[in-house]
Amino acid sequence: MALSHLSSTRSNRLLRPLAAAASSLCRPISTSTEPLVIETSIPFTPHKCEPPSRSVETNPQELLTFFRDMATMRRMEIAADSLYKAKLIRGFCHLYDGQEAVCVGMEASINKKDCIITAYRDHCTFLGRGGTLLEIFSELMGRQGGCSKGKGGSMHFYKKESGFYGGHGIVGAQVPLGCGLAFAQKYNKDENVTFALYGDGAANQGQLFEALNISALWDLPIILVCENNHYGMGTAEWRAAKSPSYYKRGDYVPGLKVDGMDVLAVKQACKFAKEHVLKNGPIILEMDTYRYHGHSMSDPGSTYRTRDEISGVRQERDPIERVRKLVLGHDLATEKELKDIEKEIRKEVDEAIAKAKESPMPEPSELFTNVYVKGFGTESFGADRKELRATLP
Amino acid sequence: KKTSLVVVRSDGSLNLNTGSSAGARRLDQLVTNAVAVSASLLSTSSTSLAVLIHELLLYEALREGLEEEMDRDNRVCVMGEDVGHYGGSYKVTRGLADKFGDLRVLDTPIAENAFTGMGIGAAMTGLRPIVEGMNMGFLLLAFNQISNNCGMLHYTSGGQFTIPIVIRGPGGVGRQLGAEHSQRLESYFQSIPGIQMVACSTPYNAKGLMKAAIRSENPVILFEHVLLYNLKERIPDEEYICNLEEAEMVRPGEHITILTYSRMRYHVMQAAKTLVNKGYDPEVIDIRSLKPFDLHTIGNSVKKTHRVLIVEECMRTGGIGASLTAAINENFIDYLDAPIVCLSSQDVPTPYAGTLEEFTIVQPAQIVTAVEQLCQ
Numbered sequence: 102m103a104l105s106h107l108s109s110t111r112s113n114r115l116l117r118p119l120a121a122a123a124s125s126l127c128r129p130i131s132t133s134t135e136p137l138v139i140e141t142s143i144p145f146t147p148h149k150c151e152p153p154s155r156s157v158e159t160n161p162q163e164l165l166t167f168f169r170d171m172a173t174m175r176r177m178e179i180a181a182d183s184l185y186k187a188k189l190i191r192g193f194c195h196l197y198d199g200q201e202a203v204c205v206g207m208e209a210s211i212n213k214k215d216c217i218i219t220a221y222r223d224h225c226t227f228l229g230r231g232g233t234l235l236e237i238f239s240e241l242m243g244r245q246g247g248c249s250k251g252k253g254g255s256m257h258f259y260k261k262e263s264g265f266y267g268g269h270g271i272v273g274a275q276v277p278l279g280c281g282l283a284f285a286q287k288y289n290k291d292e293n294v295t296f297a298l299y300g301d302g303a304a305n306q307g308q309l310f311e312a313l314n315i316s317a318l319w320d321l322p323i324i325l326v327c328e329n330n331h332y333g334m335g336t337a338e339w340r341a342a343k344s345p346s347y348y349k350r351g352d353y354v355p356g357l358k359v360d361g362m363d364v365l366a367v368k369q370a371c372k373f374a375k376e377h378v379l380k381n382g383p384i385i386l387e388m389d390t391y392r393y394h395g396h397s398m399s400d401p402g403s404t405y406r407t408r409d410e411i412s413g414v415r416q417e418r419d420p421i422e423r424v425r426k427l428v429l430g431h432d433l434a435t436e437k438e439l440k441d442i443e444k445e446i447r448k449e450v451d452e453a454i455a456k457a458k459e460s461p462m463p464e465p466s467e468l469f470t471n472v473y474v475k476g477f478g479t480e481s482f483g484a485d486r487k488e489l490r491a492t493l494p
Numbered sequence: 495k496k497t498s499l500v501v502v503r504s505d506g507s508l509n510l511n512t513g514s515s516a517g518a519r520r521l522d523q524l525v526t527n528a529v530a531v532s533a534s535l536l537s538t539s540s541t542s543l544a545v546l547i548h549e550l551l552l553y554e555a556l557r558e559g560l561e562e563e564m565d566r567d568n569r570v571c572v573m574g575e576d577v578g579h580y581g582g583s584y585k586v587t588r589g590l591a592d593k594f595g596d597l598r599v600l601d602t603p604i605a606e607n608a609f610t611g612m613g614i615g616a617a618m619t620g621l622r623p624i625v626e627g628m629n630m631g632f633l634l635l636a637f638n639q640i641s642n643n644c645g646m647l648h649y650t651s652g653g654q655f656t657i658p659i660v661i662r663g664p665g666g667v668g669r670q671l672g673a674e675h676s677q678r679l680e681s682y683f684q685s686i687p688g689i690q691m692v693a694c695s696t697p698y699n700a701k702g703l704m705k706a707a708i709r710s711e712n713p714v715i716l717f718e719h720v721l722l723y724n725l726k727e728r729i730p731d732e733e734y735i736c737n738l739e740e741a742e743m744v745r746p747g748e749h750i751t752i753l754t755y756s757r758m759r760y761h762v763m764q765a766a767k768t769l770v771n772k773g774y775d776p777e778v779i780d781i782r783s784l785k786p787f788d789l790h791t792i793g794n795s796v797k798k799t800h801r802v803l804i805v806e807e808c809m810r811t812g813g814i815g816a817s818l819t820a821a822i823n824e825n826f827i828d829y830l831d832a833p834i835v836c837l838s839s840q841d842v843p844t845p846y847a848g849t850l851e852e853f854t855i856v857q858p859a860q861i862v863t864a865v866e867q868l869c870q
Contacts, residue, residue, distance in 0.1 A: 216619075218615075247652075249652035249654070250652035252649060252650060253650040257650040259655065261655060267647075267651070268650075268651075270642070271638055274611060274638055274639060274642060274643060277607065277608040277611025278615035278618070279615060280608065280615060281611060281613060282615045284612055284616050285616040285619040285621045286619075288571065288597060288621060289621075307607070308608050308611065311605030311609075312608040312611065312612070314608075315602060315603060315612065318603065470653070471648050471653040472688050473648070474656050474712050
């Protein structure tokens, strides 16, 4: 908290002369790839391992990409919020705003052959893995153009080519699946890793410890990432967990606690974790993050926490603001340019929504496709061996 | 080693699948029941070559199928409790760990939820794991993974992922194993959309179904029975698979159709002997495919005999027999002369005492009585 206050005053001091000069300078946004070394806001807390250094190497282009990606995600989630209230998105809609730094930082340190698997708060992770806004909004509205053809919904986004394995509704069930992905990577001798994300609520699931035991036993290249947003739906972490240090829960498995609102810290931690895991077996990363919305759209989010808390975090730890300050502080772009980026993003999102609204609903025959894979041994989908005879409206 | 693949249909006719060695080989009629083979069947007929067969027990047949598939495709791996160094609690995987190594035959800790989930996760990437439950009842702990992830991922991902996993294990009522180790899970799994269920009953169909299940792109649950592992039969040397969705005609007949699967097949065949002596001619069909039902074979049989008796080991409530009764009633009501009778186990936890355990499941005498009543 103290550090962010410092950086804000520093950027204020820097901004004043710049603001005056900006209007007359017309300098383009920096796209240089010269390395820039930035210190993370707080040090990493290790458990049974050596923490990585606080100095993160990045470059202006990367920082601006971070800003753009996170701003797109933020805008997308807020647009999803209004679509839900307009009843275009139904069912459950779990929004990720506030936690964008985790998925953006993770993406920056890995490639598309590494696998990511997460729970139901997956819109932004899907976007980070190469999904398009159109696919996301179409799927949320249940249209044909969606990534799962409209049949999955908010909690079932997948992208096999980019190594994104979903999108799972049952809390904790994705962690054994993640271990299976890591097992396949080890089986195929891939040199890639799997990131299995789960929340602080899911950290109390038994299958997690089962999967952890097997992964540690078989040296699987898996990184378990606990996105600790401090609330398991409506229950605060201190009311659900006897030991809220989720990074220590692995006991014999090393762990690292990371400030999940600092995208550079996340990037550093994931890079460190990937190297560690390919040599030494599993590791647990705890990302200390926060969600501004409630658990889902049906949860107001204010019955179990105060509005002051939410706005406090928004003011002091917001990941996008932090990157904005870095960018302005290092004179990589002006305020106006960043605002222009945000306007552009807003327009992109609105266009994607409009296009998604035009996408048709799935055909009635789609009800029966993809239940089984056609081919060896399977010739039917109904109880009889002929095509289903019922005709649908 | 021959590589042509032969698909053998249950009535003994065959489809040569790879068009190799044009027409030169014809196989003699293959034995499809577990009763001792009479010498006359083995004698070579004038136009065909001798059948190469070997005799083995059901668990050995399963192992053979498993080994052949593991040899053929190195993405196939087995995971389960005690399948590796111990050789499998029912010896199905004996020797495989030595042959294929620890990465392909994996001893897991006792964590069904986790290793079933792991199998499904590995299958999502393209591996073909076989998950063994030491007893089917233990897989109840993995029900979430089987139902939500195994069955539904192909659908909810819009077809992006296929889950070519095989989940197998022994279930059913054994010899006084107690309530928790005598469960019949086919009734719990039958409504999960997206999975296929098959039950093997003879060494011949055990090997064939195992191979077909491994090659299938869909998740398949293969139900074995604790008491059938030591059945002996002669099976062909040649490679063969059984169709996953086909029922097996055990004994053709005219008067009544008896539908059964797994161990109850033997109770039915025993009852059939008595029935034949009494002058009845039952048609016995081992349905083999529990999901989806082979209504083609069943329907043809119903059209012929007009009477149906279902004998199963599942509980009465919500069992396979209940679904089968509904399916036959819906599709073939015009051909039925009498209501369908379904003989199932009693809706009780299986007791330990031997005599009580006998009363829980269907016995041949009950089958004979039911047939006599139906055929009046």
